[in-house]
Amino acid sequence: MPIDMYSVWLLLTTLTGSIIIIVLTIFRCVAHTSTQRHDTPKGIMNLLGPSTSVRGLLKSRSLANQRLRHTFNITNTFVQADTQTHNIFVGRMKDLLRVQSRHGQWGGFLRIARQAVASELNRYTIGQEFSTAFADLVQIVTLKAIVVSLLDPDRDMESIDAQDLCASATLITELWAMSKQQTSVSSAASSPSTCTPPDVDRLATLSTHLRRLLPDTERYPNPIDFVVPTWETLWRLVATSLAHVYDNKDYRHNFHELLGDPTPGRFRTTSLDSNLCTEWIINETLRLHPPSRHISRSFPLVKEHKGLQILVSLLPKFIRDHLRLDSIIRSEIADIESVHLSTDIWGPDALEFKPRRWERHAGAADSAPTLFAFGYGPLMCIGKSWAPMTAALIVGAILEGIDAERLEIIGTAVIGGRAGWAGWEFKHS
């Protein structure tokens, strides 16, 4: 039977289409299953560093962070690719830090931290034997201090409803944990459109409480945009530092000295009594427990490959739409934790908490291996100088507060992170 030209054309078109679809399916599978991990300083610097334009970095960060948008309704620069949102948001944050530093410098912050600790301890001690979960108290004290010192410096601390603090802290932590359980980092990043739907009820309750914490709708159209970057990492630095410090006399003495002279000079100066400085303790905590253990970047696969683009352009539009080509994503991860715990970099005692190791790196000539706790490159954290001293003062204020109330910290051998604080509590001694 003769084969007409139309049949040949139809056969070739179907064959070509099928091959393209098969190639794309293979690419999608490969992209989903293979996430490139960078676990050397050089690899991390290349991924996060300045070799790419800020625009490119913002794009790859926003693509990797779509889970945050889904989970929390975050709309800030962490989930947006455009430079305008970045400039406005980072500018606002820098303004907040500038205003905070004018408000009585660090002495002013210490007053706020002490007041936050005292009001929290009083809340529990009145009329009952004191016992409260370690992470709960750290979360609430840190959030209260952040709101009154940084986000809303005109706010009277007593006017903040304890329920709003408690519910905001708990819900952010729960939603974060749920989003991690539901979608692993790599699969969420690989395909934002397949993220599980957000927990609408929890999200609505969270936004009600956050709105009451930050009622100024003009300054804070979406309060979560400001609370997550400032509080979510800081409370964990406070908690992990406290966990290393509470049962060591030398370390505690160091924080006591800092409270007597709350200045960056004292933070960085070695105490004559302990031959330690508080900055080393905080650095060592950030090394062993970086709040951001991994930093992800994602890239749209088809846009990266000229060859794929040509193949795709041969497909009819309805097939291109059906294949959701923009959702084929390749991910790369800066494995901050691996580098911070590497024995090759930090020596055989890399897994031990040894703040004095930082003494070796105190001189400018012998610079320390890089800490990546605050990221690297153009999108590095703008709170990197503020957060360590802030955390140290909150740790000091908590230690002072529990001494005054004759409380003690009961800990376990396992130091938690966002979760994992079972068995840790504040108790009457």
Ligand code: HEM
């Ligand atoms: C212990 C506390 C903190 C840690 C560990 C931390 C960590 C980080 C990291 C790893 C990044 C880079 C993210 C990326 O490259 O994708 C980052 C960015 C950022 N952080 Fe922090 N952060 C902390 C506290 C703060 C505080 C207190 C503020 C605000 C006052 C803040 C504001 C920001 C902002 C605005 C960015 C985005 C910078 C940009 O896009 O150019 N952070 N942070």
